Amino acid sequence: MVRFAALLPLAALIACAPVPGVDAGGSASTGGALFVANKFGNSLSKIDLASGREVARVDSCANPHELATSPDDAHVALACYGGTSVDLFRTSDLARVKRIELGENARPHGIVWHPNGDIYASAEGRKSIFWIRNPMADDAETFEFGTGKDGTHMLAVSPDARHAWTVDMGSKTVTLVDLLTRRAPRSVEVGEEPEGIDLAPDGETLWVSARGSDMAFALDPQTLEVRHEVATGDFPLRLAIRPQGDVAVTSNLADGSLTVIDLATAKPLRTIAVSSRAEAEDRQQVTIVWSDDGSRVYAAETGSDTIAEVDYASGRVLRRLATGDGGDGLAIVD
Known part of the structure; x- marks a missing residue:
């Protein structure tokens, strides 16, 4: 039986031409910080983007994965995929300030810190968010x-926080969850092993990448309903929409590329070679994140740290x- 209920509140126990609309100057980053979840090293890193140096690294939970920063950029939330909690750290010094337990076998993975101040996280082990x-x-x-689906992995949340969407790799589905009612979730099959997901800034289109397809x-x-299908590079694990809402990129692990998709036409614009196909197996490109101004894409290369x-x-x-051993989840403060 599919579970879908707001359970009792738990006190937190804690090679390419310039593209119209962007600066083609290619100037170096001037500030901000990048946060990296090092899943093999069980640690969290902070990289100063002005110097390019790792300025802090702290122990985290086991097998940390996705990250999200608070609306005021003062904290970063970490999904503890090897455990049962969401952990909160200060962005200034990476001091852990809180641990929020989600329950037995939670295995949280995807995470969103919404502009409304609330956090939304998938719990793969509990088939829920x-x-x-x-x-x-x-x-x-x-x-x-509850989603009732296997492999509830990544998620997106609507601008008004009324709905959330998950990709469920084991069930090959995308699931819509109504966060404000007890309406049953709705799921549809989308490709083979859907994993990447993002919602257009206007909330009008949901984009999903299926790594097996x-x-x-x-x-x-x-x-x-599927409106468009777009061919990508090989094994697109992640999909991230540019903050300006004009394009999305997929992170293609098997060939080390990014596929740039024009969201207005739903067609591929170009391919960015981050590494060669020969290098891809060693680099293992996974998570991607945009800078706020849309001028940079950061791609985690888990195999080469x-x-x-x-x-x-x-x-x-x-x-x-x-970064540390097995850098994967990314979050940025510009």
Whole structure:
């Protein structure tokens, strides 16, 4: 039986031409910080983007994965995929300030720190997602919504926080969850092993990448009808929409590339070679994140313990930033 209920509140126990609309100058990053979850090293890193140096690294939980920063950039939330909690750290010094337990076998993975101040996280081991209300407060509350699907992995949340969407790799589905009612979740099959997901800034189109299909799909967020299919590079694990809402990129692990998709036309624009196909197996490119101004893409290379900084306009890799063992989840404060 599919579970879908807000459970009792739990006190938190804690090679390319310039692209229209972007600067083609390719200037170096001037500030901000990149946060990296090092899944093999069980640690969290902070990289200063002005110098390109790792300025802090602290122990985290087991097998940390995705990251999300708070709306005020003061904290970063870490999904503890090897455990049962979401851990909160200060961005200034990486001091852990809170641990929010989600329950037995949670294995949280995807995470969103919404502009409304609440955190949403997938719990793969429980086939569910969690809504953590007022996460920094002493009386923070946690609510669970079942998907009933295997491999509930990454997620997206609507701008009004009424709905969330997950990709369920084991079930080959995308699931829509209504966060404000007890309406049953709706799921549809989308490609083979859907894993990447992002919602257009206007909330009108849901984009999903299916790594087993080498495809990206544009879906109606409410009906989950597939509107468009777009061929990508090989094994697109992640999909991230540029903050300006004009393009998305997929992170293609097997060939080390990024596929740039024009969201208005739902067609591929170009391919950015972050590494060669021969290098891809060793580098293991996974998570991607955009700078807020859309001028940079950062791609985690888990196998080589590096983060590639890519100039979007030119497609050039500007530098590779060293991180801890198995850098994967990324978050940025510009």
